[in-house]
Amino acid sequence: MADETTITPEIVKQRAALAGISLDEDRIEDIATTMEAALAPLRSLDLRAIRLVEPAVTFEAAWPE
Secondary structure (H helix, E strand, C coil): CCCCCCCCCHHHHHHHHHHHCCCCHHHHHHHHHHHHHHHHHHHHHCHCCCCCCCCCCCCCCCCCC
16 A cells, blocks of 8 residues: 555646646656656655754845945
8 A cells, every 4th residue: 555655647647737738658667657756866865964054144245325
């Protein structure tokens, strides 16, 4: 059984319909498999281990008077 984060052919169909594109029915399974393979490295990351970066420095671009 697939969990809620698994990309299934049904999800591919729904996303394509929302985007307003048509897909060849024979390719939907391949698209779902390819999307799963592409997302696998991202899903294996431990997001808590990623060091947070401070916001970028901002400056006032106005010329001083």
